[in-house]
Amino acid sequence: MISIIGGTGPEGKGLGLRLAMAGEEVFIGSREESRGIEVAQQIKEIQDVPSMSIEGGSNLKAAKIGDIIIISTPYNGHKQTLIDYASHLKNKIIIDVVVPLSFSKGKISTLPIPEGSVAEEAQEILKDSFIVGAFHNVSAEDLLIPNKKMDCDVIVCSNNQDSKKTVIQLTEKILGLRGIDGGGLHNSKYVEDFTALLININKIYKTHSSIKISGI
Numbered sequence: 132m133i134s135i136i137g138g139t140g141p142e143g144k145g146l147g148l149r150l151a152m153a154g155e156e157v158f159i160g161s162r163e164e165s166r167g168i169e170v171a172q173q174i175k176e177i178q179d180v181p182s183m184s185i186e187g188g189s190n191l192k193a194a195k196i197g198d199i200i201i202i203s204t205p206y207n208g209h210k211q212t213l214i215d216y217a218s219h220l221k222n223k224i225i226i227d228v229v230v231p232l233s234f235s236k237g238k239i240s241t242l243p244i245p246e247g248s249v250a251e252e253a254q255e256i257l258k259d260s261f262i263v264g265a266f267h268n269v270s271a272e273d274l275l276i277p278n279k280k281m282d283c284d285v286i287v288c289s290n291n292q293d294s295k296k297t298v299i300q301l302t303e304k305i306l307g308l309r310g311i312d313g314g315g316l317h318n319s320k321y322v323e324d325f326t327a328l329l330i331n332i333n334k335i336y337k338t339h340s341s342i343k344i345s346g347i
Contacts (some may be wrong), residue, residue: 133301134158134197135298136190136212139170143229145274146201146266153304154279156162157185160193168194179205180277182337194219198342199226199301201266202253206242209249213256215285219258224294227319228266230326239330241323250319252298261294263287264309264319265302281307283341286322288313311344 133150135143138159151174152156152200159174161167171187194216196199198225204212209229213220229249231242246252265287273279285302287310288294299310312323324340334338 132156132158133201133250134160134193135201135203136160136193136216136274137202137208138193140171140185140203140205141271141275142266142269143201143203144170144174145269145271146203146228147171147185147307148177148180148183148277149274149281150301151185152180155301155304158193158196160188160190160201162190164189164192175275183308184197185263191216191219197223199224199297201226201228203228206249210225210252210256213253216346217257220257222292223260224264225253225257225260225286226298227253229265230267230323239275239327239334241327244320247317248320248323250316250323254290254316261289261291262316263289263291263294263298264313264316264322265298267322267327268342269308270341272339273341281305282343284311284312285305285342286311286318286342288316288319288322290315295307306310311347 139161147157159167159171167187227250233240254262302310
């Protein structure tokens with residue numbers, strides 16, 4: 132079971148859709164149980180996709196029942212969310228997709244994180260979990276179009292090699308995505324920062340840009 136804490140936003144919803152399409156059991160979590168149930172039902176009702184195993188409910192239930200947990204909250208709720216559910220996240224793989232974006236006068240940048248990156252902040256809070264930074268640069272808009280062919284590399288960073296390998300394999304269950312070993316969590320900062328650059332490029336070209344690593 133893959134649970135998505137904060138799964139009702141575009142990124143969480145899009146990942147939930149694509150992973151369910153790939154045959155994974157998915158649970159969409161939300162601060163409000165009814166909202167999680169509603170979004171899971173919306174995904175089930177998408178036309179022209181195979182039958183999917185997807186349910187929804189509260190973030191608490193998501194934390195309890197998930198074998199692999201995706202964190203997809205806004206950054207301003209990231210730290211407290213992890214603190215609140217820490218006891219249920221022990222010894223689990225935690226995929227953190229959160230980027231600390233700042234929007235000011237039309238400019239998009241990333242906020243400074245004392246630990247270095249959001250993923251490293253998560254590891255500091257969840258000392259008994261296996262934190263993996265991934266999916267930062269995948270377009271949520273494209274994920275939400277089920278027949279849209281993805282064409283993107285996903286840089287996966289973690290201090291735990293086995294967890295990194297698991298997430299790379301999970302990434303490649305989504306057609307068109309390729310997982311790239313990005314090294315340790317300290318490299319997550321650069322991947323998170325690159326998201327802001329992509330968003331600024333998207334504004335210029337009015338598109339949904341992504342990244343491809345050549346030479347591998």
